[in-house]
Amino acid sequence: MRSNWRRLTAHYEDGDPRLAALTPLQGLRVFIMLLVICLHSGLFYNMLYTHNTRSFEYMMKLPIMILARNGTSLVQVFVLMSSFLLAYNLLLHSKTHPLGFHMIPKIWLNRIIRLSPLHLMTVGFAATWWPVLNDGPMWYVVENSAGACRRKFWTHVFYVNNLVNPDDQCLLQTWFLAVDMQLFLVTSVLTLLLARWRDRALRVLAVMVVASSIVNGLLAYYFEWTPMLYLMTAEHYRTRYRGVPSFKWFYASPWGSLPASLIGLFLAFLHFDLQEKGFKAENHKWLVRFYHCTIPLVFYFVISGAFIEHGTTRLLGALYVALERPIYSIICTVCLFGMVNNVDNIARRFYAWRGFHALGRMTLAALMLHWLLELSLHAASPMPLAHSYYGFTYDYVATVTLTYLLSVPFAVMVEIPFQRMFAAIFA
Structure with missing residues (x-):
């Protein structure tokens, strides 16, 4: 336990300077995670009963709330960092060990x-113990989620919960872990392949980014997908986007995040090559x-x-779907670089x-x-929720505090021990 705690709280600034330069990514993880929790906090006021159903709708129409309505692409930073760190660490490894496809299983x-x-423990808890912890007039939302977790537990084991019956949602945020794993399998193979022809890697990846963006735009036009900007409504919050094709077949799909993942690979190859050249x-x-x-560019x-919030043409929606995530990812890439x-x-x-x-090391625990x-705190209320700015802030601060406090034992007793076990086996 003490060793795991020291590992959780360790600092590595005095080690390899190339790895020490990556320390700001931990702070960026925390900042993005706090924004994700903030965005999710607004969902519960529409998933459950509220005193005044119009108050939240009025709030979402305020000009400042465009940051929430059009801020869903922020999770692309996680995708970007995941593929960047994978490729960059493999390229660093290639300096002392040859890379090959024999490394894929490991x-x-x-x-x-x-x-x-951590993923399966959380889903397993939600499927079994979660619904019996409390009761009340709004606890049915927890029971429905627990039922979905029981029905779809096997899909979480194989990370296909975002593709198999996506409308039957267990925990809303788990779509990201599925997308992350699916893209990880692709980008790991692609990294090992491009590492053999590093002089061509940047050109190949640039073409793939453009091609994947065009394909997403064509799919959006053909299937009439709309940007999440148009879907941030109280009714969609209430149903958690069940039956919304744009959410399940683009926003929560691996191909929807593929451009960001490829841009992360591009950044890794570019950064490594430039480092080698001094x-x-x-x-x-x-x-x-x-x-x-x-x-400031991300903000603007x-x-x-x-x-374009009130633009409704099919072509405009398809163009926005094709370009929003890649442009956002490119701006973030320059920041990371x-x-x-x-x-x-x-x-x-x-x-x-x-x-x-x-x-930052507890980001996975906080996400889960x-x-x-x-949801437990809100669903346990015996009366409809009273929405106010003060109440929203109080709930948000309480959730963040409890989340990170509870993440400590999960990280020390579950996450880190499994990582150390794997490292010991394959040392």
Whole structure:
């Protein structure tokens, strides 16, 4: 236990400088996770009974709420970082060991050991003990979710819960773990393949990013998928997007996140090649200026959705579906590139704070637990929920605090022991 705690809270700034440069990614994980919890907090006021059903609808129409209505692409940062770290670590490994497809079983098993214990424990708890912990007039929502977890447990074992009967939802956030695993299998093979022809890797990946974006646009036009911006309504919150093709066949699909995953691979190959050539980002003023502008650009890109929010043409929707995630991912890629190349600014210093290291390592636990905690707190209420800004803030702070407090024992007693076991077996 003590050893696992030290592993959770360890700092590695004094180790390999190439790996030490990645420390801001832990802070970025925490920041994105806090935003995800915030966005999910708003769902519960429509999933359950409320005193005034119009209050939340009025709030969502406020101009500032475009950040929530058009902010769903923020999870693409997780996809981007996942593929970047996979490819970059493999490329670093190639400096001392030859890469080959014989590594695939070990790479895949490592990922399964990384995600499955905590994932399946949470889904198993939701399927069994969760519905009997409480009761009340709104507890039926928990019971319905638990029933879905029992019916679809096997799909979570094989990470296909987002593809097999996607309308029967267990825990809403688990679609991301399925997408992450599906893309991991693809990108690991692609990384090993492109590592043999590194001089062609960037061109191949650039073509694949463009091609995957075009295919998503064509699929959106053919099947009449609409951007999530158009679907952020109280009715869709209430049903958790059941029966909405755009959510289950694009937003929660692996092909919907494929461009971001490929952009992450592009960043890994680019960063590694430039490092090998002795590239110094601070010597390129245009790049430094662009890097400093990325966070405002992300903000402006999100609020720019207000200009097309009321556009309803089929072609406009397809174009937005095709371009939104890739453009968002490219802006975030420039930001990540500057961070991992030690280009200093306030954001990098903030994300590199030591306090984020342990919290960043608990991101998986926080992702799995926050939904259980907040839904339990709201569904246990014996009366309709009273929506207010104060109440929303109170619920959000309470959920974040409880989530990370509960994540500590899960990380120390479940997640880290399995990782150490895998490392010991394959040492």
